[in-house]
Amino acid sequence: MTQKTDAIYATPLQDIVDFQFDERVVAVFPDMIQRSVPGYGMIVSNIGILAAKYAQAGSHCYDLGCSLGAVTLSMRQRINAPDCDIISVDNSPVMIERARELLALDSVPTIPVTMLCTDLQDVTIENASVVVLNFTLQFIPPAERLALIQRIHAGLKPNGVLILSEKIAFSEPGRQHFHEELHHDFKRANGYSDLEISQKRSALEKVMIPETLACHQERLRWAGFSSSELWFQCFNFVSLVAIK
Ligand SMILES: Nc1ncnc2c1ncn2[C@@H]1O[C@H](C[S@+](CC[C@H]([NH3+])C(=O)[O-])CC(=O)[O-])[C@@H](O)[C@H]1O
Numbered sequence: 001m002t003q004k005t006d007a008i009y010a011t012p013l014q015d016i017v018d019f020q021f022d023e024r025v026v027a028v029f030p031d032m033i034q035r036s037v038p039g040y041g042m043i044v045s046n047i048g049i050l051a052a053k054y055a056q057a058g059s060h061c062y063d064l065g066c067s068l069g070a071v072t073l074s075m076r077q078r079i080n081a082p083d084c085d086i087i088s089v090d091n092s093p094v095m096i097e098r099a100r101e102l103l104a105l106d107s108v109p110t111i112p113v114t115m116l117c118t119d120l121q122d123v124t125i126e127n128a129s130v131v132v133l134n135f136t137l138q139f140i141p142p143a144e145r146l147a148l149i150q151r152i153h154a155g156l157k158p159n160g161v162l163i164l165s166e167k168i169a170f171s172e173p174g175r176q177h178f179h180e181e182l183h184h185d186f187k188r189a190n191g192y193s194d195l196e197i198s199q200k201r202s203a204l205e206k207v208m209i210p211e212t213l214a215c216h217q218e219r220l221r222w223a224g225f226s227s228s229e230l231w232f233q234c235f236n237f238v239s240l241v242a243i244k
């Protein structure tokens with residue numbers, strides 16, 4: 001199947017409305033995320049490797065904010081602990097509908113996958129060995145983040161992990177500028193114009209709120225995780241693995 005190119009912000013828009021995971025975004029999502037998030041493909045495939053290492057027999061693995069299920073498929077391909085299943089959650093109905101179609105096309109029918117269209121805040125996390133928030137926490141209101149991370153910690157088995165990928169902010173203006181500029185250079189190198197970069201940035205301003213790496217690490221510690229390891233960083237995009 002040919003992949004549709006993201007041109008959502010390519011022409012000047014009168015009103016820039018808040019970014020939403022709607023039909024237009026779903027139609028171009030694989031292209032959009034690949035061209036916007038440095039290292040996205042590498043992060044997704046290595047989450048499969050991490051999940052294989054930490055998945056425990058007879059436990060649940062969660063993909064929270066699964067979008068089209070890229071992480072779900074990566075975990076499903078790699079996990080070989082017996083009697084595991086994957087619970088994938090997204091609150092965008094169009095996203096989950098397309099994710100279910102893509103899952104049905106996947107030819108590795110190993111681990112059972114349940115795809116739920118619901119707010120991840122309403123999902124019970126229990127008997128979990130692996131929980132993934134791959135660029136999802138940044139869309140949860142900051143005031144709700146600690147309670148969510150605490151709930152995930154409580155639902156994990158001993159030695160279970162939370163894999164947390166986020167766009168981050170920097171407290172020093174010079175470092176913020178350095179990483180932001182490089183991210184914009186990355187987007188330009190992937191064919192986005194200055195207009196597209198700036199219009200999308202405005203659309204994301206109120207809905208996607210990055211925090212500093214220190215803030216993420218402190219919250220993980222506060223929630224009870226015994227360690228958190230930065231296993232990926234490219235510019236202002238990171239991924240952490242936190243162990244219970
Ligand atoms: N409260 C919520 N409940 C459930 N889903 C939510 C909520 N808020 C946002 N989402 C969902 O979280 C996803 C964030 S994208 C994740 C990429 C994916 N993990 C990937 O590895 O391809 C990140 C990005 O596009 O930058 C979207 O599909 C939202 O609908």
Ligand SMILES: O=C(O)C(=O)Cc1ccccc1
Pocket residue numbers: 032033036037167200204208
């Ligand atoms: O595009 C950006 O600038 C981002 O920060 C990443 C992103 C990727 C896909 C949807 C929303 C945000």
